[in-house]
Amino acid sequence: MSQIPENKVLDKMESLLNVASDFTRLKILYSISGEEKSVSDIVKEVGASQSLVSHQIKVLKKANLVISRKEGTRVFYQLADDHIVQLLSVVYDHVTE
Amino acid sequence: MSQIPENKVLDKMESLLNVASDFTRLKILYSISGEEKSVSDIVKEVGASQSLVSHQIKVLKKANLVISRKEGTRVFYQLADDHIVQLLSVVYDHVTE
DNA sequence: GACATATATGAACGTCCTTTCATATTTAAC
DNA sequence: GTTAAATATGAAAGGACGTTCATATATGTC
Numbered sequence: 338m339s340q341i342p343e344n345k346v347l348d349k350m351e352s353l354l355n356v357a358s359d360f361t362r363l364k365i366l367y368s369i370s371g372e373e374k375s376v377s378d379i380v381k382e383v384g385a386s387q388s389l390v391s392h393q394i395k396v397l398k399k400a401n402l403v404i405s406r407k408e409g410t411r412v413f414y415q416l417a418d419d420h421i422v423q424l425l426s427v428v429y430d431h432v433t434e
Numbered sequence: 435m436s437q438i439p440e441n442k443v444l445d446k447m448e449s450l451l452n453v454a455s456d457f458t459r460l461k462i463l464y465s466i467s468g469e470e471k472s473v474s475d476i477v478k479e480v481g482a483s484q485s486l487v488s489h490q491i492k493v494l495k496k497a498n499l500v501i502s503r504k505e506g507t508r509v510f511y512q513l514a515d516d517h518i519v520q521l522l523s524v525v526y527d528h529v530t531e
Numbered sequence: 532g533a534c535a536t537a538t539a540t541g542a543a544c545g546t547c548c549t550t551t552c553a554t555a556t557t558t559a560a561c
Numbered sequence: 562g563t564t565a566a567a568t569a570t571g572a573a574a575g576g577a578c579g580t581t582c583a584t585a586t587a588t589g590t591c
Contacts, residue, residue, distance in 0.1 A: 340464070340468075341461055341464040341465060341479065341480075342464065342526065346526070346529060346530060347457055347460050347461065348457065349529035349530075350460055350522075350525045350526060350529055351455055351456065351457050351460060353525055353528060353529060354451050354454045354455030354525060355455040355578095357451045357455075358448055358450075358451030358452040358454075358455050359448060359578090359579075360444055360445070360448050360579095361579080361580090363444050363447060363448060364438055364444065367437070367438040367439065368438060371437075375537085375538095376537070376538060376539090377536090377537065377538085382438065383438075385580090386580080386581075386582095387537085387538075387539095388538095388539085388540090388580085388581070388582080388583095389579080389580060389581080390538095391538060391539055391540080392539085392540085392579085392580080393579085394538095394539095395539080395540090407588095409537085409588065409589070410536060410537045410538075410587070410588045410589065411536095411537060411538080411588095412537080412538065412539095420524070420527070420528040421528075423524050424521075424524050424525065424528065425447075427517070427520050427521050427524050428447045428450055428451060428521065429439065429443065429447060430517070431450060431517040431521065432443060432446035432447055432450060433443060433446075456548090456549075457549095458549080458550090472567085472568095473567070473568060473569090474566090474567065474568085482550090483550080483551075483552095484567085484568075484569095485550085485551070485552080485553095485568095485569085485570090486549080486550060486551080487568095488568060488569055488570080489549085489550080489569085489570085490549090491568095491569095492569080492570090504558095506558065506559070506567085507557070507558045507559065507566060507567045507568075508558095508566095508567060508568080509567080509568065509569095532591105533590100533591085534589105534590085534591080535588105535589085535590085535591100536587100536588085536589085536590100537586100537587085537588080537589100538585100538586080538587080538588100539584100539585075539586070539587095540583105540584080540585070540586085541582105541583090541584085541585090542581105542582090542583090542584105543580105543581090543582090544579105544580090544581085544582105545578105545579095545580090545581105546577100546578085546579085546580105547576105547577085547578080547579095548575100548576090548577080548578095549574105549575090549576085549577095550573100550574090550575090550576105551572105551573090551574085551575105552571105552572090552573090552574105553570105553571090553572090554569100554570080554571085554572105555568100555569075555570070555571090556567100556568080556569070556570085557566100557567080557568075557569090558565105558566085558567085558568100559564105559565090559566085559567105560563100560564085560565085560566105561562105561563085561564085561565100
């Protein structure tokens with residue numbers, strides 16, 4: 338550390354942190370962290386409106402944090418990789434110590 | 435993981451991520467990650483206005499991410515602990531891989 | 532084709548936040 | 562006490578963002 342990364346990197350860091358820093362999106366990420374879930378499953382588990390969940394999933398997808406799989410009328414989402422789990426873990430530990 | 439934390443924890447996580455998700459504040463955190471620095475030093479290194487740096491330091495301080503020490507007319511800031519370094523590392527790795 | 536279910540989308544509203552500008556406060560030096 | 566340097570603060574502007582509501586699209590079933 339101790340050296341400030343270049344703006345390009347900082348911009349990406351800012352974006353990632355920004356996407357993660359939302360109550361609803363955090364819930365969605367946790368919801369699908371164990372196994373893939375359909376949108377309606379996520380809606381039930383998160384307790385937000387279908388519209389809101391759909392909007393926020395779009396944000397997560399644009400940031401490449403989740404990937405999707407279509408099956409009939411349903412769409413299943415899961416985490417794109419394990420980096421997000423690490424990120425959430427570090428943040429979780431920080432606030433619960 | 436796989437279980438959604440309670441709202442209280444999620445709120446704190448959201449707050450921490452929010453504070454971290456700003457270009458100027460990221461620069462400030464990196465600036466003082468190696469050693470404590472005065473505000474004017476930070477201003478030079480970060481390349482933002484004195485007012486903006488001061489405002490953002492206030493945000494960081496309110497979130498308990500930095501601590502301060504006064505010496506004459508100058509105020510020196512340093513990271514409150516190493517959790518932030520971990521957080522920045524995880525995010526950095528994610529965006530630079 | 533008509534209907535139901537699952538998901539996505541667009542517009543609109545209110546609110547929060549970053550940044551700038553001007554100014555206040557504090558401390559030291561003379 | 563006046564001046565200068567360092568830092569903090571308040572107001573204001575502008576844009577970004579989360580949420581809701583209404584509606585569209587897509588797939589499956591009859």
